[in-house]
Amino acid sequence: MSSVSGAHYDEAGFPPHGGAEQSAAAGPNVLELELIKKAQHGDRGAYGKLVALYQDRLYNAILRMVGDHDEARELAQETFTRGLDKLDGFRGEASPYTWLFRIATNLAISRLRKVQRHRTFSLDRPIGGGGGRGNGGEDQASALIGRMASSDATPADELLRRERNQQVLDALGRLDAEYRAVLVMRDIEGFDYQQMADVLGLPLGTLKSRLFRARLALRDELKSYMK
Amino acid sequence: MANTENIEAKLCAYVDGELDDAGRAEIEAHLAANPQHRSLMAELMKQRELLRELPRERAPEDLFESMTNQLERSVLLDGDAAPGAAPHVAGKIHRWPQVFAVAAVLLLAVGLAAVIYAVLPNQSNRTRYAVNPPSGESGSPVAVTGQAVTQPGGESALVRRGAGDRPEAKGGAGSNLMDTVGRKDLDTNDAETTMPTAVAVVPPAAPPAREIFSKSGASFDKAPADAAVMTNVFADSQLNEKLKSSPGVPDNSMLVVVSAEDPSATNQQIRAYFDNNGIAWEPLPEPMPAPLDLRDSQVVLRSRLGETRMKLKGGGEILADGQQQQPPQQQGKRAEQVQTEAFSDAAKAENEKTFSGQSQASAAAPAATPSANAADAFSGGKNMPARANAKDSGGAGINTVGGAGGAGAAAPPLEADRKGGDTAPAGAPVVKERSVDQVAAADAMRQQRESEQQQKSAPSNELSLSQPSPPPPPAAIANQPSAGVPGQQQQQAMQQQFGASAQPQMIIARQLTKQQVSALNSSIATGNRISNYSRAGETITPTTLPTALADALTLRAGLPNQAAAGASPETPLKIAKKQEDKIAEYSRRVETPALATTAPAGGVGAGTRPASAAPATGPSGGEFPVAKLDLANGAGAAGRATSGPVPATGQVTQAATVPAGAAGDERVDVVILVQPDGAGNGQQFFQEVAPNAAAADAPATTAATTTATAPAAMTAPATTTPVAK
Numbered sequence: 001m002s003s004v005s006g007a008h009y010d011e012a013g014f015p016p017h018g019g020a021e022q023s024a025a026a027g028p029n030v031l032e033l034e035l036i037k038k039a040q041h042g043d044r045g046a047y048g049k050l051v052a053l054y055q056d057r058l059y060n061a062i063l064r065m066v067g068d069h070d071e072a073r074e075l076a077q078e079t080f081t082r083g084l085d086k087l088d089g090f091r092g093e094a095s096p097y098t099w100l101f102r103i104a105t106n107l108a109i110s111r112l113r114k115v116q117r118h119r120t121f122s123l124d125r126p127i128g129g130g131g132g133r134g135n136g137g138e139d140q141a142s143a144l145i146g147r148m149a150s151s152d153a154t155p156a157d158e159l160l161r162r163e164r165n166q167q168v169l170d171a172l173g174r175l176d177a178e179y180r181a182v183l184v185m186r187d188i189e190g191f192d193y194q195q196m197a198d199v200l201g202l203p204l205g206t207l208k209s210r211l212f213r214a215r216l217a218l219r220d221e222l223k224s225y226m227k
Numbered sequence: 228m229a230n231t232e233n234i235e236a237k238l239c240a241y242v243d244g245e246l247d248d249a250g251r252a253e254i255e256a257h258l259a260a261n262p263q264h265r266s267l268m269a270e271l272m273k274q275r276e277l278l279r280e281l282p283r284e285r286a287p288e289d290l291f292e293s294m295t296n297q298l299e300r301s302v303l304l305d306g307d308a309a310p311g312a313a314p315h316v317a318g319k320i321h322r323w324p325q326v327f328a329v330a331a332v333l334l335l336a337v338g339l340a341a342v343i344y345a346v347l348p349n350q351s352n353r354t355r356y357a358v359n360p361p362s363g364e365s366g367s368p369v370a371v372t373g374q375a376v377t378q379p380g381g382e383s384a385l386v387r388r389g390a391g392d393r394p395e396a397k398g399g400a401g402s403n404l405m406d407t408v409g410r411k412d413l414d415t416n417d418a419e420t421t422m423p424t425a426v427a428v429v430p431p432a433a434p435p436a437r438e439i440f441s442k443s444g445a446s447f448d449k450a451p452a453d454a455a456v457m458t459n460v461f462a463d464s465q466l467n468e469k470l471k472s473s474p475g476v477p478d479n480s481m482l483v484v485v486s487a488e489d490p491s492a493t494n495q496q497i498r499a500y501f502d503n504n505g506i507a508w509e510p511l512p513e514p515m516p517a518p519l520d521l522r523d524s525q526v527v528l529r530s531r532l533g534e535t536r537m538k539l540k541g542g543g544e545i546l547a548d549g550q551q552q553q554p555p556q557q558q559g560k561r562a563e564q565v566q567t568e569a570f571s572d573a574a575k576a577e578n579e580k581t582f583s584g585q586s587q588a589s590a591a592a593p594a595a596t597p598s599a600n601a602a603d604a605f606s607g608g609k610n611m612p613a614r615a616n617a618k619d620s621g622g623a624g625i626n627t628v629g630g631a632g633g634a635g636a637a638a639p640p641l642e643a644d645r646k647g648g649d650t651a652p653a654g655a656p657v658v659k660e661r662s663v664d665q666v667a668a669a670d671a672m673r674q675q676r677e678s679e680q681q682q683k684s685a686p687s688n689e690l691s692l693s694q695p696s697p698p699p700p701p702a703a704i705a706n707q708p709s710a711g712v713p714g715q716q717q718q719q720a721m722q723q724q725f726g727a728s729a730q731p732q733m734i735i736a737r738q739l740t741k742q743q744v745s746a747l748n749s750s751i752a753t754g755n756r757i758s759n760y761s762r763a764g765e766t767i768t769p770t771t772l773p774t775a776l777a778d779a780l781t782l783r784a785g786l787p788n789q790a791a792a793g794a795s796p797e798t799p800l801k802i803a804k805k806q807e808d809k810i811a812e813y814s815r816r817v818e819t820p821a822l823a824t825t826a827p828a829g830g831v832g833a834g835t836r837p838a839s840a841a842p843a844t845g846p847s848g849g850e851f852p853v854a855k856l857d858l859a860n861g862a863g864a865a866g867r868a869t870s871g872p873v874p875a876t877g878q879v880t881q882a883a884t885v886p887a888g889a890a891g892d893e894r895v896d897v898v899i900l901v902q903p904d905g906a907g908n909g910q911q912f913f914q915e916v917a918p919n920a921a922a923a924d925a926p927a928t929t930a931a932t933t934t935a936t937a938p939a940a941m942t943a944p945a946t947t948t949p950v951a952k
Binding site for chain 2: 045047048052058059063064069076077081084161165168172183186187205206208209211212215218219
């Protein structure tokens with residue numbers, strides 16, 4: 001899977017941490033452009049490859065926006081379906097992922113506005129790197145793998161890390177959909193300002209101002225924890 | 228606002244590390260002056276790192292599988308896409324099949340509608356008859372020459388034609404009298420009143436010879452304006468069959484079908500009308516009904532109103548030769564019965580001169596004693612079909628016309644016989660059912676007897692046991708010289724011999740002019756349904772009367788005693804009132820007598836009819852509303868005197884008043900068939916539909932009334948007619 005996603009992403013197809021600048025500078029991958037062109041000419045296999053390439057990233061981004069695995073899965077599938085239906089509308093001005101992410105963002109914001117609720121994340125729900133959907137076995141394995149990888153991390157540190165992540169997710173879930181979207185796009189997905197402006201259809205200044213306010217809102221949500 | 232946004236944008240870029248050096252220096256200077264802001268920036272940077280350190284969740288495995296399956300389905304469904312065609316997108320809903328389905332449904336619906344429209348019969352081709360409303364609600368005018376109607380107050384109502392074609396009275400008041408009757412002008416207030424005197428009346432211009440004298444059917448467009456349009460689904464076939472089998476009905480004759488509740492009374496009234504107007508008429512025999520084909524123990528449904536068993540009167544068993552074995556108490560009467568039978572045969576032979584087959588039974592019945600009556604039925608079976616038919620007529624009136632009337636006037640013993648068929652009079656033998664062989668034997672004997680009668684050339688009035696007198700053919704009767712009106716004489720003879728129940732069912736009046744036909748129609752129209760037909764070959768085509776003649780249809784007879792007759796329950800007009808509210812309403816409105824005359828005033832025309840044209844009295848005692856046209860003054864009478872096989876014999880002397888120009892008038896033989904009305908026998912012959920509005924403008928007969936132009940001045944009869952209210 002990673003072979004088709006290029007060097008900018010890890011095995012799961014995610015951009016490297018702190019690599020927002022890298023991903024923004026990389027631009028659309030040649031392979032991705034070829035696949036989507038083939039898909040536009042009726043090659044369903046090429047579109048399937050695009051789905052396999054983007055599904056983890058897209059699912060994770062949607063999950064951070066909506067805060068629920070089932071909704072994230074449903075929205076991800078809906079995103080790919082709509083992308084397949086509107087494949088002719090892709091003009092190649094942005095990367096295929098940006099194009100699909102825009103669809104996913106619109107769907108997620110619409111869903112959040114529709115349900116009029118803020119997701120609150122379960123406190124006892126295991127959160128682990130690559131932990132999947134609450135599978136305890138996988139979570140334990142992932143925790144073990146993570147522990148082995150970071151030999152210097154103690155169990156107390158791991159516990160603190162988990163608690164911190166949960167606090168951040170809870171705070172993120174309490175934000176408005178627009179704030180969540182910009183935070184996810186910028187800090188999690190590593191989009192640059194221009195990509196974010198293209199996806200959200202906002203001017204750069206407005207986008208930056210919204211992003212700053214979103215960070216202030218998240219800081220307010222995390223104030224108790226930060227202290 | 229813009230400044231705040233700009234500052235926020237710079238702070239956001241500072242946090243992300245994307246601010247240029249100048250901006251970063253500016254921010255650093257501000258943070259140095261404001262330590263609380265520096266701590267905020269630090270928190271935002273730390274918060275950013277926290278978000279980046281969030282774990283990455285993998286998509287569930289079934290997400291890719293579901294998407295893969297969806298892609299596979301789209302490939303399979305759209306795999307036949309032609310290369311080079313527009314790229315097909317999986318999941319795209321194609322609308323064309325739905326459009327095609329809707330188009331197919333619409334196409335099928337349109338096609339089905341077209342087929343139905345083509346298959347269904349055209350409504351305009353349906354048989355329709357323009358019939359005259361019995362009470363004459365039609366607004367069509369009529370032209371009647373030589374008629375002066377005098378109101379009870381001494382005023383003569385000059386009835387005019389309709390407003391659409393209203394002739395002007397010429398010659399001043401009292402000098403010209405053109406009686407044109409418009410039904411809507413029958414209001415007394417609207418009628419011009421004048422004292423009629425000797426008025427020179429010019430025969431009206433003959434209307435263009437049209438439907439009534441044509442062989443083919445006429446268009447329906449010229450029917451009277453508000454004449455009711457009748458649709459008869461049975462009339463064509465029934466009348467066609469009846470006339471086909473009727474000897475003596477000449478081709479191209481006009482058939483006037485009169486539907487009356489009391490056919491017998493109507494029939495008699497029509498004959499009285501002919502007699503009173505000096506019109507020669509002859510009876511026409513109706514065809515014998517087909518022999519009954521019965522099986523053993525079969526219940527014969529002879530009427531639609533109920534089933535009646537065919538039974539013989541008499542006690543003995545039926546012999547093989549058709550004779551019935553008498554019970555012991557009846558053996559002694561055998562000779563008398565045979566003699567009675569012979570007498571019945573003779574009577575029947577005499578009857579056939581004037582009567583139809585159905586009348587034979589009714590004619591023979593009064594003369595027979597109860598025992599002879601039983602013997603007649605017993606002996607025969609010979610008259611069985613006729614008798615059964617008479618029962619039919621009396622019971623249902625389906626096939627015959629005058630049976631009901633005959634039954635009404637029959638003698639009590641026969642009355643009982645007809646009603647039940649199995650109700651023998653007192654002292655009659657035991658009634659037993661007839662078997663099929665018996666009926667067949669009776670039919671065979673009857674046929675043999677008829678053949679023998681036909682072979683005999685000369686009629687015999689002698690009573691003979693072996694050779695009953697056969698009836699002469701109707702044509703011979705028609706040509707027999709008679710001192711008076713043939714039909715009247717025959718009727719009188721028959722009534723003298725057999726009683727008042729002897730009624731011809733179908734009569735013919737030959738060589739009638741249009742005016743006579745019109746007057747006839749108008750006379751019959753009151754209280755009866757009337758339809759006119761013309762016969763063309765084997766096809767009876769319903770025709771409407773010509774417009775001019777339709778005018779006459781709207782006439783109502785004078786009803787000299789109509790006011791008094793209103794109290795008579797048997798009057799056809801009163802019966803009609805009971806039947807239809809519309810007719811009744813109009814009957815109440817139409818009270819102005821138009822044609823009723825009691826006596827011609829005499830005058831120029833020496834040959835006027837007798838002044839004592841008393842109204843005919845039907846068997847029920849009601850006064851028939853005879854329109855007593857003074858035929859001596861009409862063109863029809865003139866034409867009748869100059870041509871036609873039937874001489875102008877009888878009560879009217881008309882030779883001196885014949886206009887010269889009327890010799891070539893068209894004439895027609897009129898066959899009058901009186902049948903029971905549908906309301907009386909459970910069989911609705913006519914179904915009234917919407918009035919025919921297409922024939923609102925019926926041209927009326929023009930009639931000049933100037934004496935200068937009159938080729939033969941005649942005197943209009945001064946009439947005194949009571950107004951029937």
